Amino acid sequence: MDVMNLKLASASVGILLAAAGTAQAQNFSYGMGMKDRVAVPAPIPADAVAVPAPVPIPEGFTYYLRADLGWGFSGERSYSEGGRVYGPAGGTAPFISAGGFSLSGGSGARGDDSFLGTVGAGMYFSPRLRGDITVDFRSNEELDTVSTYTYTSTTAATTITGTVRDNFSLSSAAVLANLYLDLLPRGSFSPYIGAGIGFVYNDLTRTYTDTALANGGPTAQTVTGSSQSSNVALAGALMAGATFAWNHQYALDVGYRALYLGGIDTTTPLSPTTASPSSNATLGGQWEHQVRIGVRVNIW
Numbered sequence: 582m583d584v585m586n587l588k589l590a591s592a593s594v595g596i597l598l599a600a601a602g603t604a605q606a607q608n609f610s611y612g613m614g615m616k617d618r619v620a621v622p623a624p625i626p627a628d629a630v631a632v633p634a635p636v637p638i639p640e641g642f643t644y645y646l647r648a649d650l651g652w653g654f655s656g657e658r659s660y661s662e663g664g665r666v667y668g669p670a671g672g673t674a675p676f677i678s679a680g681g682f683s684l685s686g687g688s689g690a691r692g693d694d695s696f697l698g699t700v701g702a703g704m705y706f707s708p709r710l711r712g713d714i715t716v717d718f719r720s721n722e723e724l725d726t727v728s729t730y731t732y733t734s735t736t737a738a739t740t741i742t743g744t745v746r747d748n749f750s751l752s753s754a755a756v757l758a759n760l761y762l763d764l765l766p767r768g769s770f771s772p773y774i775g776a777g778i779g780f781v782y783n784d785l786t787r788t789y790t791d792t793a794l795a796n797g798g799p800t801a802q803t804v805t806g807s808s809q810s811s812n813v814a815l816a817g818a819l820m821a822g823a824t825f826a827w828n829h830q831y832a833l834d835v836g837y838r839a840l841y842l843g844g845i846d847t848t849t850p851l852s853p854t855t856a857s858p859s860s861n862a863t864l865g866g867q868w869e870h871q872v873r874i875g876v877r878v879n880i881w
Contacts, residue, residue, distance in 0.1 A: 641829070642705065642879035647713060649699035649834070649875030655692035658844065659865030660726045662747065665791070666857045668732050675734040675795050676741055676802045682732070690724040690749065690864060699875065701759075709763045715777075717755040717840075724749040724864065734795070743793040747862060753842060755781040755816045769826055773836070777818035783845045784811045789860055806851040806860060814843025814866065822873075832877040840869045 668678025697720070703713025728745040759777035791804040822836015844865040851857055 642881060644881050645703050645705070645711075645713075645877045645879045647699070647701045647703060647715070647834075647875055647877045649715075649873050651697045651699070651838070651871045651873035653695040653697055653719065653840070653869045653871045655694055655722055655869055656867060657689040657691050658724065658867045659863075660688065660690040660724075660747070661863045662728065662745065662860060663863075664848070664857070664859055664861035665851070667730060667743065667791075667793075668734075668741065669857060673802060674736040675739045675800070676793055677735050678732040678741070679735050682730075684728055684730060684745065688726050688728060690726040690747070692722045692724040692751070695722050695869075696720040697871065697873075699873070703759075703877075708766055710760070711763070712758070712760045715757050715759060717757070719753050719755075722751045722753070724751060739795045741793050741795055742797065743791060746790045746792075748788045749862075749864065750786040751845075751864070752784045753781050755779060755840070755842065757816060757818055759818065759820070761820070763824070767824070767826070770823065771826075772823045773821070773834075775818075775820035777820070779816045781814050781816040781842045782811065783814060783843075785809065785845050785847055785864070787847050787849050787862060789849050789851070789862070804851050804853065804857070806849040808847055808849035810845065810847040812845050814845065815841070816843060817841040824877075830879045832879075834873070834875045834877060836873055838871045838873055840871055842867055842869060 662684055664683070666681040666683060668676055669681040670677065672681075697717055699715050699717050701713045701715030703711055705711045726747045728747075730743045730745070732741050733739070734741055757777035757779035759775055761773050761775035763771045763773045765771040786809045787807060789804075789806040793802045793804075794800070818838055818840050820836055820838045822834055824832050824834050826832040844863065844867075846861065846863045849860050849862065851859055
C-alpha cells in the first residue's frame with residue numbers, strides 16, 4: 582500500500598513539473614513576438630566612408646527671350662491742318678477771298694490695320710511677377726483725310742469750292758519696359774495682366790493736295806506739297822492674356838494689348854508759293870487694339 586502511494590505521489594509531481602515547464606515555454610514565445618522585438622543595428626565597419634546628405638537644387642529659370650506676332654486695328658487718329666492761308670490777298674484771280682482764312686481743325690485721319698512683330702528679353706522676379714524689355718516693329722500705316730471749304734471770290738461773283746486731301750505714310754517702332762502679374766502660379770496654364778511704358782519712333786511722309794474750283798469748274802487752282810519728318814513720342818501699353826506651357830523651358834503667350842502711340846507734327850512747303858508758303862499738319866496719338874501670340878524661351 583505504501584509502495585502504491587509512493588508511486589502515485591511521484592507521478593503527480595512529474596505531471597506538475599511538466600505542466601510548469603510548458604507554461605514557461607509559452608510565455609517566452611509570446612513575449613518575444615515580432616511586435617515586441619527590438620532590431621539591433623549591425624556594427625559599422627571601421628573603414629566605412631561617410632556619404633554626404635543630398636543638397637536640394639532649386640528648379641526653374643531666371644531669364645527668358647521672347648518673340649511675338651500680332652495684328653493691330655488702327656482706327657482713326659485726330660488730324661488738324663494749319664498755317665495754310667486759303668484765298669490769300671495777292672493770289673491768282675479769282676481765287677481771292679476777303680483777307681484769306683485758315684481751315685479750323687479737320688476730320689480724323691483713318692489708318693490701315695497693321696502687322697507687327699516683337700522681340701525682347703526678360704526676367705522672372707518672383708513666382709508671379711516678371712518683366713521684359715521689348716522692341717515692336719510695325720508695318721507702314723497709310724492714313725488719309727479729306728477736308729472741304731467754300732468762299733466767295735472778291736474779284737468776281739464767283740463761288741470757290743475747294744477740296745484738301747492729305748495722305749500720310751507712317752512707319753513706327755516702339756521700345757517698351759513691361760511688367761506682368763501672373764494671376765495663378767506659373768504652370769501649364771496661367772492668366773496674366775500687364776502694363777508697359779516707353780517711347781515710339783515715328784517716320785512720316787506727307788503728300789498734300791488742294792484743288793479749288795471756280796463755280797464748279799472748269800477754272801481750277803491746284804496747290805501741292807510733300808515732306809518727310811520724324812520724331813520720338815511717348816508710348817504705353819496695357820495687356821491681358823493667358824500663358825500655356827508644355828515644359829519648363831517653353832511657354833506660349835496669347836493675349837490682347839492696347840498700345841498707345843504718340844503723335845507727330847510736320848511742316849510741308851507748298852507750290853506755288855504765291856498761294857501760301859507752307860502747311861502744318863498734326864496727327865494725334867492713338868490707342869491701337871492688338872491681338873498677339875508669342876513664344877517665351879527660358880534660357881537660364
